[in-house]
Amino acid sequence: MYSKIIRDALIITIMKSKHFIKNPLSFIVIAAFPLIFNFAILWLSGYKSLVNAFSGTMILMIAFSGLTIVAQGINSERKNRTLSLYITSPIHPLSYGLGVALSSLLQSILNIILTIAIYILFTGEIRNIVGVNIFLLIPVFILTWLICITNGLLLVSLIRNWQIINIITSFLPFLYMFLSPIYYSYKYLPYYLYLLVYMVPLTPCVIAMKSILDNDLSNIWINLSVAIFYVLLFLLLTIKKVQWREK
Amino acid sequence: MIKYDYLFIKTTTVIEVDYAIKAINLTKIYSNNVIGNDKVNLKIKYGENFSLLGPNGAGKTTFVRMVSTELLPTSGRLTVLGYDVVKNPMSVRKNIGVVPQEGLPVMDLTVYDHIYYFSRLRGLAKNDAKSATIRAIRELDLVDVRNRYVGGLSGGLKKRVLLATAIVHEPRLLILDEPTTGLDPAARRKLWNYLEKVKKEGTTILMTTHYVEEAERLSDRIAIINRGKILVCDRPENLVLKSKYLYRVKIYGKRKIDANNIVSFIKSFNLAFKEENDSIIVLLKDIDEKIIVELIRFVRKWGLKILISSTPLEDIYLEIIGDKNVFENY
Secondary structure, eight states, X not given: OHHHHHHHHHHHHHHHHHHXXXXXXXXXXXXXXXXXXXXXXXXXXXXXXXXXXXHXXXXXXXXXXXHIIIIIHHHHHHHTTTHHHHHTSSOOHHHHHHHHXXXXXXXXXXXXXXXXXXXXXXXXXXXHHHHHHHHHHHHHHHHHHHHHHHHHHHHHHHOOOHHHHXXXXXXXXXXXXXXXXXXXXXXXXXXXXXXXXXXXTTHHHXXXXXXXXXXXOTTHHHHHHHHHHHHHHHHHHHHHHOOSSBO | OEEEOTTOOEEEOOOOOXXXXXXXXXXXXXXXXXXEEEEEEEEEOTTOEEEEEOOTTSSHHHHHHXXXXXXXXXXXXXXXXXXXXXXXXXXXXXXXXXXXXXXXXXXXXXXXXXXXXXXXXXXXXXXXXHHHHHHHHHHXXXXXXXXXXXXXXXXXXXXXXXXXXXXXXXXXXXXXXXXXXXXXXXXXXXXXXXXXXXXXXXXXXXXXXXXXXHHHXXXXXXXXXXXXXXXXXXXXXXXXXXXXXXXXXXXXXXXXXXXXXXXXXXXXXXOEEEEETTEEEEEESSOOHHHHHHHHHHHHHTTOEEEEEEOOHHHHXXXXXXXXXXXXXX
């Protein structure tokens, strides 16, 4: 049974990935915003905010593609009743969710490779940073992706109105961008604001990534644990709320 | 049916094999308290081409969506190909092909990829899927557009892609929700011919439509549904007999009809009638020689023509669903 779930998920991943092979522009558009925004910060700070810009770009790349592809993709398939074709096929809902999620990961990886390549072109420092902590960055990327896709899946499970989902998923990455401590240090926040910021699901990933880039691994495991907690929470809520067959 | 799973534990699956679709007191009430289907009882035989005919919002799509396991019933029982749709939806899905109403295909795939990938999702192995895809493309006359993206196709071609996707795995039950809505007459005829061919191969077809002509031509049996209830279910030729008026007499002619004169004449016989453009339709419960002779005399006197025919199914359909316009002057 599990092999069928994975087989079907991979078929759906290929189906969904053909979207950005056909429309490379959509892939570039999703990548462009975080890239341009963070390069502006990098340039304005005279290359001093390298860590902020790099972590910001990475996190936002995954957040934008994860939330957009998962939530808006499923939403538009539900609106066009294309989802009926999947529901009436003998596939497990998990295959569909996983297939959509993996296609967003594929796109995120392409975006990340693009970002790293550009950074390496601009600065020599990046090679040292990534070289030292590359193996710790990978779980952070994966957790960030998992938070975003489970968050997207939860949204489409909770909300049936396609217009509301479109508005929320367009707005949410910006909210995450400014509320999670990408462009400022959480260490200087008053306690109540620190709590508020920590309630943003991307915050533990951002802090973990900055810690890795700063070579300060003292609190990384706490943040990774909190990120795992968010993933499990979103996943459990999604399983509870999802309606593959309409009731 | 008794079978053994991989641990050799005896398991029992109850499969009701007498009907392809069996609905008993099937009811669907939506969360906003709208009744989609109200105690629907239907039995559709294997190999039958069955049509659900009804106006917009009658409950046709609700029924079809429950049969295709997309929508859960509120109460009652529904078995499809012997499997309970609530308890065993996967077994149902393996054996059905569905063309949803107003459903769009995946726009960013080519025609070939669309049919191929869905055949893989329906369990076909790579090579089987390839040959089945090529066969479906040929059968639905999609060879010229096989490498084009679905998003760039016309509405009729998109419908054909959906149909090819539905039949690629040779389902035992084909479910078509208003398959010809939005198609031009030529495309509609092509689709009808194809469905007739599929039926000859033994596939059970459940179709919804609001075109009476389509239901009459393609169906072994028709169920007329309105406000969630099945009003009548029978063979098309038997449905005609269910009308209050079996015959219609059309009075027409080049000379302008003096409506008042005719109406007073018809009323003297206490007959139902309706006015249509340049003609008057008189509705008869049966062939009454006396009335026919009088009508012929009357039209000759006024230099008009008369045409006697059996009541078309469309009128009977409107009569059954309670459309008051059918006999507005009665």
